[in-house]
Structure formats: C-alpha cells, structure tokens
Amino acid sequence: MSRNAIELQGVEKFYGGFHALKRASLSVSLGERVVVCGPSGSGKSTIIRCINRLEKHDGGRIFVGDVELGDDLRNLDAVRREAGMVFQQFNLFPHLTVMENCALPQILSRGTRRKAAEENARAYLDRVHILDQAEKYPGQLSGGQKQRVAIARALCMRPKIMLFDEPTSALDPEMIHEVLDAMTELAEGGMTMMVVTHEMGFARSVADRVVYMEAGEIVETGPPKEMFGNARDPRTQRFMSTIAASA
Amino acid sequence: MNAPGAVYNYIEPQLPPHIARKPLLKIVFGDFLSATLTIVAIAIILSILPVLNWALINAHWNVASPAECQDGGACWAFIRAKARLIMFGLYPPGEQWRAVAVILLILAMILASLSPRLWNAKLLAVWATAIGVMLILMGGGIAGLRFVPTSKWGGLPVTLLLAVLSLGLAFPLAVLLALGRRSPLPVIRSISVAVIELVRGLPLVGLLFVAAILLPLLLPAGWTIDKLGRTLAALTIFAAAYLAEVIRGGLQGLDDGQIEAAEALGIPYWKMIWHIVLPQAIQNVIPPLTNTAIVMVKNTSLVLIVGVFDMLSAARSATTDPAWPAPSTEAYMFVALIYFLICFGISLYSRHLELKVSARAHG
Numbered sequence: 256m257s258r259n260a261i262e263l264q265g266v267e268k269f270y271g272g273f274h275a276l277k278r279a280s281l282s283v284s285l286g287e288r289v290v291v292c293g294p295s296g297s298g299k300s301t302i303i304r305c306i307n308r309l310e311k312h313d314g315g316r317i318f319v320g321d322v323e324l325g326d327d328l329r330n331l332d333a334v335r336r337e338a339g340m341v342f343q344q345f346n347l348f349p350h351l352t353v354m355e356n357c358a359l360p361q362i363l364s365r366g367t368r369r370k371a372a373e374e375n376a377r378a379y380l381d382r383v384h385i386l387d388q389a390e391k392y393p394g395q396l397s398g399g400q401k402q403r404v405a406i407a408r409a410l411c412m413r414p415k416i417m418l419f420d421e422p423t424s425a426l427d428p429e430m431i432h433e434v435l436d437a438m439t440e441l442a443e444g445g446m447t448m449m450v451v452t453h454e455m456g457f458a459r460s461v462a463d464r465v466v467y468m469e470a471g472e473i474v475e476t477g478p479p480k481e482m483f484g485n486a487r488d489p490r491t492q493r494f495m496s497t498i499a500a501s502a
Numbered sequence: 503m504n505a506p507g508a509v510y511n512y513i514e515p516q517l518p519p520h521i522a523r524k525p526l527l528k529i530v531f532g533d534f535l536s537a538t539l540t541i542v543a544i545a546i547i548l549s550i551l552p553v554l555n556w557a558l559i560n561a562h563w564n565v566a567s568p569a570e571c572q573d574g575g576a577c578w579a580f581i582r583a584k585a586r587l588i589m590f591g592l593y594p595p596g597e598q599w600r601a602v603a604v605i606l607l608i609l610a611m612i613l614a615s616l617s618p619r620l621w622n623a624k625l626l627a628v629w630a631t632a633i634g635v636m637l638i639l640m641g642g643g644i645a646g647l648r649f650v651p652t653s654k655w656g657g658l659p660v661t662l663l664l665a666v667l668s669l670g671l672a673f674p675l676a677v678l679l680a681l682g683r684r685s686p687l688p689v690i691r692s693i694s695v696a697v698i699e700l701v702r703g704l705p706l707v708g709l710l711f712v713a714a715i716l717l718p719l720l721l722p723a724g725w726t727i728d729k730l731g732r733t734l735a736a737l738t739i740f741a742a743a744y745l746a747e748v749i750r751g752g753l754q755g756l757d758d759g760q761i762e763a764a765e766a767l768g769i770p771y772w773k774m775i776w777h778i779v780l781p782q783a784i785q786n787v788i789p790p791l792t793n794t795a796i797v798m799v800k801n802t803s804l805v806l807i808v809g810v811f812d813m814l815s816a817a818r819s820a821t822t823d824p825a826w827p828a829p830s831t832e833a834y835m836f837v838a839l840i841y842f843l844i845c846f847g848i849s850l851y852s853r854h855l856e857l858k859v860s861a862r863a864h865g
Binding site: 307309332335336338339340342344346347348349350359360363364365392394408409412 | 757759760762763764765766767768769770773774777778781782785862
C-alpha cells in the first residue's frame with residue numbers, strides 16, 4: 256500500500272515559454288479533503304489536470320496511489336480508473352441521456368454489463384438526487400443539475416479519488432449550493448477529494464487542508480482555520496483578505 | 503406597481519378583432535410590385551399550359567403500335583413498353599425477379615435503418631449480410647441461381663447498389679481520412695491531406711476513366727477486377743474525399759471538453775471515437791452530409807461514360823429503338839422522376855433527423 260493517495264514531487268509544467276508549475280510538491284493522504292485556491296493563472300487547474308494526465312508534466316514525479324504517471328499507457332488507464340474528474344463546463348455528452356452518460360463509460364472502459372452499469376448509474380444518480388431526470392438529455396437540464404449528473408457519472412467509475420476543477424464557476428449563483436451540497440455529502444462519505452474552487456465557505460466547512468497557489472508555486476498549505484485566520488505568507492494573507500472582502 | 507388595496511375588475515376573455523378584408527383586385531393589382539408579380543405568375547402559368555397539354559391531354563398512355571405516337575403528344579406508352587429495359591437493363595428477362603428482389607431488399611434495409619436508435623454494430627452486420635445476399639441474387643452462380651455476369655447487370659439495381667455501396671464504403675474511409683487529417687503524427691496527417699486534396703482535385707469523370715481503362719493496364723498481367731467493381735472503387739474514393747472534409751468540419755465543431763471527459767473516464771480511444779466523437783460530429787454536419795449524399799446518388803449516373811449500364815444508360819439505350827418516334831424526352835423525364843424521388847426522400851429524412859437533434863438539445 257502506498258502512503259498517500261496523491262503525491263507530487265517537484266512537478267514542473269511549461270506551456271511554451273510560460274512556466275505554469277514551479278517545483279510543486281504536495282501529498283494528499285487517503286480520505287483527505289484538500290481545497291486548492293489562488294488567483295486565476297496561478298496553476299491550480301493545471302496541477303489538478305496533471306494528476307489524471309489531461310496535461311503531461313515536464314519535470315518532477317507524480318504518484319496516484321501506487322502508480323507513477325509516465326509514458327506507460329497501462330499506468331495511465333490505472334490512474335484514470337482511480338481518479339474521477341468533474342469539470343467546470345460539466346462536459347456531459349449531449350447526445351446521450353443522463354442515464355446513458357452514467358452507464359456508457361462504465362461499459363466502455365470497464366466492460367461492465369449493461370444491466371449492472373444501469374443499476375449502478377441509478378444508485379449514484381439517486382445519491383445526487385437527480386434520478387427523476389434520468390431519461391432527459393443534458394440540454395434539458397439546468398447548470399446545477401448538469402454538474403450533479405457529472406458528479407454521478409464520475410462516481411459510477413468507483414474512483415478512490417475525486418478531482419474537481421472549479422465545479423461551481425460556470426453556475427448561476429442560485430445553483431451553486433445544490434452542487435456544493437452534493438460535494439459535502441460525498442466528503443462526509445469519506446471520499447478523498449481535491450477541489451479547485453473559490454467557494455471559501457465550502458473550504459472552511461469541508462476541507463481538511465487548504466492549498467494556496469500563486470504564479471505556479473504552492474505558497475502555503477494548512478488547515479482552513481489557520482489559512483483564513485492567520486496565514487504566514489503575506490501573499491496568502493493578501494489573497495484571503497480580498498476573498499473575504501468580496502464574499 | 504399596483505397600489506395595495508386596489509380593486510381589480512377582470513374582463514371576460516375576448517376574441518381577437520376581425521381582420522379587415524381587402525378586395526381581391528386590390529391584393530393582386532394593388533401596387534406596382536403586386537401587379538408585376540401577378541402578371542409574371544400568369545405568364546408562367548400560360549407558358550406551362552402547352553407542356554401540360556403535351557404531357558397529359560394529348561398524351562398516349564396505351565397504344566397498339568408505336569406509330570400511334572407520331573402526333574406530338576407525350577408517348578407514355580413508350581415507358582410502359584420499355585419499363586423493363588429502363589429498370590433492369592440487359593438483365594435476362596426470365597431472371598428479372600432477382601433484380602426486383604434486390605431493389606426491394608435495398609429499400610427494406612434503408613427503411614429498417616432510418617431510426618438512429620438502431621445504429622449499432624449489429625445493424626452493420628445485418629447490412630453486410632444483406633449486401634452479400636444482394637450480390638448473390640444479382641450475380642447468381644450458386645444456390646441454383648443462373649450466373650449473370652456484371653456486364654449484364656443494369657438499370658435501377660445498379661444505380662441503387664452503386665449509390666448505397668459507394669456511400670457506405672466511403673463513410674468509414676472518410677472518417678479515417680478526417681481523423682488522419684487532424685492527427686498529431688505528421689506522416690498520417692500528410693497522407694490524409696494528400697489523398698483528400700488529390701481526389702478532390704480530379705473530376706469524377708477522370709477518376710472513372712482511370713479506374714475503368716487505366717487501372718487494368720497498370721495491373722500485372724492475369725489480374726482483373728470487374729468493371730463494375732472498378733467503377734465502384736472510383737465512386738467510393740471520390741465520395742470519401744468529400745465526406746472526409748464534411749466530417750472534419752463536424753470534428754472541428756466538437757468541444758475539446760468532450761474528449762477530455764472521455765479520457766478522464768478512461769474510455770479507450772476507438773471506443774471514444776465511435777460512441778462519443780462521431781455521433782456528435784455527424785449531428786453537427788447533417789445538412790452538408792445530406793448534400794454530399796444527394797450529389798453522390800446523382801453522380802452514379804456518370805458511370806455511363808465508362809460503359810456501366812445504370813438506369814440512365816438503360817434509358818438512353820431504350821430510346822434508340824427505331825420502332826418508336828424519338829421518345830427521349832419521355833424516357834429522361836421518367837428517369838428524372840426516379841432520381842427526384844430518391845433525392846427528395848434523402849432530403850426529407852435529413853430534415854427529420856435535424857428536428858430530432860434540435861428537440862434533444864432544447865427539450
């Protein structure tokens with residue numbers, strides 16, 4: 256067994272000449288809930304996208320569970336089965352019903368039988384309270400409903416880790432809480448979670464640890480109380496006070 | 503804002519007021535534009551009248567001998583007499599039930615494939631089997647069916663087979679070319695670009711000549727490919743190049759997030775292409791796909807240039823019978839009607855598909 260669910264050691268990422276991640280090191284233990292925050296362009300989405308290799312890292316090492324991410328495609332499959340991802344723009348498949356969105360990926364990537372896949376999908380759709388919309392198409396749902404379906408779809412793959420890339424940033428304000436509620440319920444169930452978000456209320460009540468990033472660097476990490484109350488680094492303090500002022 | 507405590511008096515629902523009626527004369531000659539349009543419309547109707555006269559009133563539907571068709575009316579009796587030749591070409595008359603069976607089988611398969619719900623691997627297998635059955639039916643030589651060489655095939659079955667097979671075979675080829683053209687691997691990308699641009703740069707007639715005449719000369723001695731097969735190959739590669747560009751347009755319209763989501767869910771590449779990417783890419787390009795399909799159905803008529811006996815060639819040869827007085831207008835109109843029915847059918851179907859897609863997107 257590995258020590259940590261996720262382990263980053265001095266990870267580097269470049270987009271052309273732009274240095275997006277600078278020697279980022281971070282470990283997330285099993286069952287831990289980590290919220291990553293920081294101004295836009297700070298590398299917080301990049302770090303989460305490197306963890307399931309939607310982006311390739313250019314230096315350092317990344318471990319997910321026991322597996323190191325590299326060019327070996329078998330490892331990649333293993334990692335993607337471990338880590339579920341929820342996107343800012345939902346990325347539901349618009350040509351499939353809600354039920355198919357949840358059932359088909361299981362069939363395609365795990366070889367699950369259709370009946371079992373649909374049963375599984377029903378269970379998770381019920382868990383995010385959207386089972387009644389199962390036969391609709393994504394285009395017929397509200398943003399909040401879509402994001403809950405996206406969460407159910409990721410959960411259907413039975414991941415050990417859930418990655419959230421700004422899951423509420425594309426939502427109208429009145430829909431944010433339904434998504435955060437679903438995420439809170441998930442956290443209460445013991446899921447290991449890494450969440451990029453600006454929702455500091457969520458961070459305060461759910462996170463075990465808050466990671467503050469700026470300009471591609473992990474500036475500081477600590478429990479939410481410490482980070483919001485008395486952060487050590489002046490950059491963190493400045494960001495937290497602007498967030499507090501706007502909230 | 504309503505003041506608190508205000509009293510509301512609700513009125514009964516009422517019918518909308520009547521539209522003021524304009525006198526007819528004012529509608530058709532009311533102003534300069536209306537008057538012009540009216541006059542043009544009357545002129546068009548008047549000019550069509552002689553055509554109707556020819557096509558219906560003076561027409562001959564039933565004649566005892568071809569000589570009765572001499573007086574200038576349309577000679578539909580000719581179509582009756584030559585229907586078999588136009589529909590089946592030189593196919594042996596005693597075996598023409600087989601050609602009819604092929605036409606019916608194609609129509610049945612198309613009808614059975616209309617609903618997108620049924621588009622899966624099973625349907626593909628059924629199609630492959632059906633095509634096999636059609637070829638056996640047409641060609642014979644086994645199962646007690648008399649052998650009929652492809653040089654004797656003709657008419658509507660050839661037109662339909664060429665259209666269905668060339669589009670059906672071109673489609674997977676087009677998907678590969680479109681994906682190849684977007685590939686990050688330079689070799690695959692340049693091959694795809696080269697094939698697409700080369701084929702699109704050639705006229706179909708040229709391609710047909712290459713396939714029908716040059717190809718046998720280029721092949722090593724002893725190698726022969728059936729003329730119909732070569733023609734089909736030319737039509738297929740031509741359709742593939744055009745379809746590839748249409749499909750590429752659909753791929754470009756696809757959000758990158760769709761591919762990221764599929765990757766994050768661990769869906770393997772080809773399954774992702776088949777289940778996630780292509781259905782959406784194709785939905786995005788239904789109108790231009792329809793356009794290409796219709797153009798290709800009509801392009802099959804060009805095979806007459808290299809001596810393949812499709813419906814148009816059959817109609818042409820029917821008109822050469824010296825017993826009948828120059829009935830080519832009637833023959834071409836008949837063939838045109840059949841082409842129109844096929845193409846209009848495709849058009850209606852694509853409209854139905856588009857409505858279905860938009861209903862899904864907007865609830």
